[in-house]
Amino acid sequence: MSQFYDSVKERFIRYASVDTQSANGVSDTPTTRRQFDLAEMLRDELLEIGVSDVFLDERCCVVYGVIPSNTDSGMPIGYIAHMDTATEAPGGPVRPQVIEDYDGGDILLNSGKDIWMRRSDFPNLGMYVGEDLICSDGTTLLGGDDKASIASIMTMAEYYVSHPDVKHGTIAIAFTPDEEVGGLAKDLDLGRFAAKIAYTLDGDHLGYYEYETFNASRADITVKGRAVHPGTAKGIMVNSIDVAQEFLASLPAYEKPQYTDGREGFFYVTGISGSCEQTDLQVIIRDHDPVQFENREHYLAIVTEELNRKYPDGTVTLSITEQYRSMKEVIDRVPFMVDNLKRAISDCGIEPVCIPFRGGTDGSALSQRGLPCPNLSAGYENAHGRFEYVPIINMEKNVEILLRLNELYSAMDS
Ligand SMILES: [Zn+2]
Numbered sequence: 130m131s132q133f134y135d136s137v138k139e140r141f142i143r144y145a146s147v148d149t150q151s152a153n154g155v156s157d158t159p160t161t162r163r164q165f166d167l168a169e170m171l172r173d174e175l176l177e178i179g180v181s182d183v184f185l186d187e188r189c190c191v192v193y194g195v196i197p198s199n200t201d202s203g204m205p206i207g208y209i210a211h212m213d214t215a216t217e218a219p220g221g222p223v224r225p226q227v228i229e230d231y232d233g234g235d236i237l238l239n240s241g242k243d244i245w246m247r248r249s250d251f252p253n254l255g256m257y258v259g260e261d262l263i264c265s266d267g268t269t270l271l272g273g274d275d276k277a278s279i280a281s282i283m284t285m286a287e288y289y290v291s292h293p294d295v296k297h298g299t300i301a302i303a304f305t306p307d308e309e310v311g312g313l314a315k316d317l318d319l320g321r322f323a324a325k326i327a328y329t330l331d332g333d334h335l336g337y338y339e340y341e342t343f344n345a346s347r348a349d350i351t352v353k354g355r356a357v358h359p360g361t362a363k364g365i366m367v368n369s370i371d372v373a374q375e376f377l378a379s380l381p382a383y384e385k386p387q388y389t390d391g392r393e394g395f396f397y398v399t400g401i402s403g404s405c406e407q408t409d410l411q412v413i414i415r416d417h418d419p420v421q422f423e424n425r426e427h428y429l430a431i432v433t434e435e436l437n438r439k440y441p442d443g444t445v446t447l448s449i450t451e452q453y454r455s456m457k458e459v460i461d462r463v464p465f466m467v468d469n470l471k472r473a474i475s476d477c478g479i480e481p482v483c484i485p486f487r488g489g490t491d492g493s494a495l496s497q498r499g500l501p502c503p504n505l506s507a508g509y510e511n512a513h514g515r516f517e518y519v520p521i522i523n524m525e526k527n528v529e530i531l532l533r534l535n536e537l538y539s540a541m542d543s
Contacts, residue, residue: 370404
């Protein structure tokens, strides 16, 4: 048990108890007002700790803070975590409970409702025998994603302010809303954020990190048909459903999410609706490799062209919208960010593991906007569901990793 145990535990329980679930399909910023409940709590705590330039942007629910440098050298570094929780399970009221000294068996989360977390369903529990775990009561998610990160970052901030003798460069902090619903930290004001490089803290297994995400776009395909009475349709009718089916049949059969992993890209048909006159298709395109990604977009253009050759011109229209780009190209220009992260993780006695992330992160968008932003895992398990839990030791370890990272940055020129 380290000096950070009580702080991360107490903080995490307090943050997790606030329902901050975001919402899909809402155009408000943030998507739910309840995210302000945590934002205000964090602002007040940052002030209380003695962090500088604390600011809550009331318009978009982003919290900022700065721990000013206390040394002549050092490169400013930032840390970002998200305040909202996932939409796939009930978001509140969250009633966190601590399972002390986990014995390796099944965990009774809720005796009234007879809800168990079974070791056989969640073998990852095996890694934490003897540890203290925080779980929900089985009726809601826990929100370790991403409040475990917030607890670690806040504990780090408190440590520096109460240990002014420990030398460090400028450390910027931001907490953002709506990550779970694709917010991409779009309202983070890079002018206000006090660092030019940062890490997001999000993700499950301790010691994992990412600096490569998917390239992502969305294709909207509209197929126009020609409807006539089916009895006299010969040679006249164009059934847009049939043409749409041809379009789908031309997609590579095994380049779909259910057949791919690692660095393999895919097409994913996310929507179809239509009648004889018009059919609309939605397809998302994902690939880590930027060339392959463009090839995929190009392939859809070829299919469109060929179908328009076969059917009356203008039968198929294709519109592609970029969603986010892999951060790799940006991070490759600042390789020390990955080197430092790897070193900090292993210096804390944890094996660093890097996997190309099969999705996007807020960091993908931030990197694109000019804030290079690899991701460090938060250390929660079973996210986005009722069986989510956070081993307290993972939050403690992440505080240590952050301190070590800051040490590495304090030795660098700004
Ligand atoms: Zn998250």
